[in-house]
Amino acid sequence: MNHNYFTYITTNKSRKVLYTGMTNDLRTRLEQHKEDAMGAKKTFAGKYNCYYLVFWERHQYVNYAIEREHEIKGWKRFKKVALINEFNPEWRFLNDEVD
Template sequence: MKNHNYFVYIVTNKSKKVLYTGMTNDLRTRLIQHMEDSQGEKKSFAGKYNCYYLVYWERHQYVNHAIDREKEIKGWKRYKKEDLINSMNPEWKFLNDDVD
C-alpha cells in the first residue's frame, strides 16, 4: 500500500501579524505558489497579505484527516493557533528552507 502525504500548514507574513491555514499534498510547491501570488497578482488571501513564511506544518497519511484538521484549525481563534505554532516552533522561525 502506497504512503500518501498530505500537509496541513500555517504561513504568516514577515511581521507575523497574519496567519493563513491551508492543506496540500505538495508543501514545497504550495509555498512557492503563495510567494509568487504575493509578488504578483495577489489573487488569494495569502497573496494579498504576503503570507508565505511557513511557521507550522503537520503530515497526514489520509486526505480526509488532513481536510478535517485544516477545517478544525481554521475554526480556532488566533491564540489557539499561536499555541499550536509555539508547540512545534516556539521561536516562530521561518521553516520554508526545511521543507523537503
C-alpha cells in the same frame, strides 16, 4: 502505498497575519503563495504576503488533512498561536526545511 498530505500555517514577515491551508505538495504550495504575493495577489495568502511557513503536519490520508485544516481554521488566533508555539517556539520561517 504512502501518501503525504499536509496541513500548514503560514504568516507574513511581521508575523501579524496567519493563513491555514492543506496540500499534497508543501514545497510547491509555498512557492505558489510567494508567487501570488509578489504578483497578482489573487488569494488571501497572496494579498497579506503569507508565505512564511511556521507550522506544518503530515497526514497519510487526505480526509485527515482536510478535517485538520477545517478544525484549525475554526480556532481563534490565540489557539493557533499556542499550536505554533508548541511546534516552533521561535517562530522561525521553515520554508527551507521542507523536503
